[in-house]
Amino acid sequence: xxxxxxxxxxxxxxxxxxxxxxxxxxxxxxxxxxxxxxxxxxxxxxxxxxxxxxxxxxxxxxxxxxxxxxxxxxxxxxxxxxxxxxxxxxxxxxxxxxxxxxxxxxxxxxxxxxxxxxxxxxxxxxxxxxxxxxxxxxxxxxxxxxxxxxxxxxxxxxxxxxxxxxxxxxxxxxxxxxxxxxxxxxxxxxxxxxxxxxxxxxxxx
Amino acid sequence: xxxxxxxxxxxxxxxxxxxxxxxxxxxxxxxxxxxxxxxxxxxxxxxxxxxxxxxxxxxxxxxxxxxxxxxxxxxxxxxxxxxxxxxxxxxxxxxxxxxxxxxxxxxxxxxxxxxxxxxxxxxxxxxxxxxxxxxxxxxxxxxxxxxxxxxxxxxxxxxxxxxx
Numbered sequence: 001x002x003x004x005x006x007x008x009x010x011x012x013x014x015x016x017x018x019x020x021x022x023x024x025x026x027x028x029x030x031x032x033x034x035x036x037x038x039x040x041x042x043x044x045x046x047x048x049x050x051x052x053x054x055x056x057x058x059x060x061x062x063x064x065x066x067x068x069x070x071x072x073x074x075x076x077x078x079x080x081x082x083x084x085x086x087x088x089x090x091x092x093x094x095x096x097x098x099x100x101x102x103x104x105x106x107x108x109x110x111x112x113x114x115x116x117x118x119x120x121x122x123x124x125x126x127x128x129x130x131x132x133x134x135x136x137x138x139x140x141x142x143x144x145x146x147x148x149x150x151x152x153x154x155x156x157x158x159x160x161x162x163x164x165x166x167x168x169x170x171x172x173x174x175x176x177x178x179x180x181x182x183x184x185x186x187x188x189x190x191x192x193x194x195x196x197x198x199x200x201x202x203x204x205x
Numbered sequence: 206x207x208x209x210x211x212x213x214x215x216x217x218x219x220x221x222x223x224x225x226x227x228x229x230x231x232x233x234x235x236x237x238x239x240x241x242x243x244x245x246x247x248x249x250x251x252x253x254x255x256x257x258x259x260x261x262x263x264x265x266x267x268x269x270x271x272x273x274x275x276x277x278x279x280x281x282x283x284x285x286x287x288x289x290x291x292x293x294x295x296x297x298x299x300x301x302x303x304x305x306x307x308x309x310x311x312x313x314x315x316x317x318x319x320x321x322x323x324x325x326x327x328x329x330x331x332x333x334x335x336x337x338x339x340x341x342x343x344x345x346x347x348x349x350x351x352x353x354x355x356x357x358x359x360x361x362x363x364x365x366x367x368x369x
Contacts, residue, residue: 004306008326016324017315022238026231034230035223048227055234060241067283067326137215153216184215185208191215 007071015062022062026055029072032155033079039138039150040083050086054079069164077165080147087143140187145180148173284329284366288314289322290346295338300325302334302361309337329368333361 005013005024013021033054037047058065058075065074138146151162152173163170185191288300298314298321305311314321314336321336333353336344345352349362 004308005311009305009311012324012326013312017313019238020235023231023235026234030230030234031223031226034226038224039219044224044227047224048230051226051230052234052237056237056241059238137219154220181212185212191211 008067011062011065011067011071014059019059022059025071029075030055032072033075036076036150036155037079037083039154040146041086042139046086050079050082053082070161073161073164076151077167080165137184141180141183145176145183148176149180152177282328283326285324285326286364286366287322287324288334288346289320290314290336290344291320292336292338292344293319295321297339299337299340300334301337303330303332304334309340327366329366331363331365331367333363335359335361 007025007028010021010024014025030051034047034051037050037054038044041047041050054075057078058071065071138150141149147166148162148168151157151165152159157165159170159173162168162173166173168176290298292298295316298316299309300312300314300323301307301309304325304327312323312325314323333355334346335355336346338344343359345360346362349364351363351365352360353363355361
């Protein structure tokens, strides 16, 4: 029943009927916003703060929401600006040197990110390694390429939506994606170590 | 190595590497949300100038004809419609119709001063609807100007906003 309501309908219900409807929007988008923030910041506490703040700011301005936009675009744009602010203020993200690429895992940092699920130790270890190494790969990109790379490659967003979120012209978005791909594929050492850690590159399907 | 294949594999792996959220995140946010007062919507998407007098006329017309459906404002492609009904002995009233797939739980009306009311933004169209009282009593809108047989021995109310 709940799934029948679109994001716009939930916003209307939140505005004109009952603010508790907003919880449905949070449930629908929190996972992707949190992971986007995490992949940009690499820090769980920051990601939780950014996710909370993004949804609260969106709620405060909900009466100004333009129904010609998607709610997802809006909340991602807020989250993107929050990450940028934090980077500016705290110099949160540091480029991690390639020499750190190894099998090491930071237990403390990833402890909270591991689900309390039915995953066994092997699966959990594999998930930690995967999370750890993909973070290095994203961090190997210059910061200005990370946002567009994450939104396009990991969230499958169209160029125009990425442009709205980042505030960049579409041409710049396309250019940054092209450059990001080139940088990643030109970094043989990074790719080699990534797939060595994963047991080699095997084509899928 | 085929670079495109490697790149696609790389992005696929990264997509799979989502972290799990801390527990209770929605509740934490909603606790903060409940403490926030947001203003009633005032700015809606801009409508053409000629539309304003038309909408004003529609509002006056609707107020004269019925007290239960009020066309408030038309945006570029949707119309804000206020539904209300006076029922004193109800504990819960829902608005159910074509516009919400006849979902009995999608739109609950709020009670204030003897009137149950809600607002919906609808695309210009012709809709059938009913009020559902306490989850069991189906009531057609007594102020509706048009009805249609619902096939179950009752009548659905009709709201036609195609020409507004």
